[in-house]
Amino acid sequence: MRSYSMDSLMSHFSFVFQTVYLFHDTIANNIRFGKPDATLAEVRAAARQACCDDFISALPAAYDTVIGEGGASLSGGEKQRISIARAILKDAPVIILDEATANVDPENEAQLLRAITALTKDKTILMIAHRLKTVEHADQIFVIDQGQIVQQGTHPELLRQAGLYRQFIEARRQAVSWKL
Numbered sequence: 001m002r003s004y005s006m007d008s009l010m011s012h013f014s015f016v017f018q019t020v021y022l023f024h025d026t027i028a029n030n031i032r033f034g035k036p037d038a039t040l041a042e043v044r045a046a047a048r049q050a051c052c053d054d055f056i057s058a059l060p061a062a063y064d065t066v067i068g069e070g071g072a073s074l075s076g077g078e079k080q081r082i083s084i085a086r087a088i089l090k091d092a093p094v095i096i097l098d099e100a101t102a103n104v105d106p107e108n109e110a111q112l113l114r115a116i117t118a119l120t121k122d123k124t125i126l127m128i129a130h131r132l133k134t135v136e137h138a139d140q141i142f143v144i145d146q147g148q149i150v151q152q153g154t155h156p157e158l159l160r161q162a163g164l165y166r167q168f169i170e171a172r173r174q175a176v177s178w179k180l
Contacts, residue, residue: 014087016119018099020079022071027056028063030071030082034090042089049118050085051111052078077112084115095120097127132172141165 014034022030031043038046043063047053055078059065071079080100087095100116129135136155143151143158143165151163158165 012092013094013096014090014092014119015096015098016080016083016087016100016116020071020076020083022067022069022074022079022082024066024069026061026064026066027059027082030067031085031089034086034088038089043085046085046089047082049088050081050115051118052081052085052115077109080112081115084112084119088119092123094124094126097125097129099128099130132169 023033028040028043031046032038034046035042040063044053047056047063056062056065067073071082074082084100097116097120100112125138127135127138135141139154141151141153141155141158142149143163145164151158151161151165153161159169
């Protein structure tokens with residue numbers, strides 16, 4: 001690792017964060033941030049995979065629409081999908097998802113999960129998440145409590161173990177069944 005330059009090392013990683021930062025620029029250039037020399041055809045292909053081509057194409061200037069600083073004119077789910085399109089376009093072998101679905105409304109969640117599936121195909125994924133839907137199909141789940149790994153395994157393995165993971169799942173199931 002020490003022999004890599006920072007630029008060389010970072011070229012192998014794509015990040016999708018809980019809080020997405022978009023630049024005051026066109027949507028195309030915000031997606032192109034993942035690969036500055038990308039053609040518009042490549043940008044559109046990444047947007048289709050990220051389930052955001054439809055809403056972008058419906059905008060008055062489509063991919064040439066200039067979005068405000070931080071993407072204030074877009075919903076949380078739309079910003080996340082643009083961030084995923086950016087990562088798809090970069091095509092790095094390692095993807096880090098940091099609470100990428102945390103602030104997404106239920107209407108956008110299904111599209112966002114499809115976009116994440118497109119992004120993560122044949123990649124190494126490090127996912128930080130609290131939502132069960134986000135992690136239940138992972139090859140390995142690490143449960144961290146107060147900075148320490150307290151459990152490790154697949155979803156079915158962790159459900160069979162007494163511990164924090166199973167407690168979390170049971171608490172979620174009880175909460176879903178609450179009625180007012």
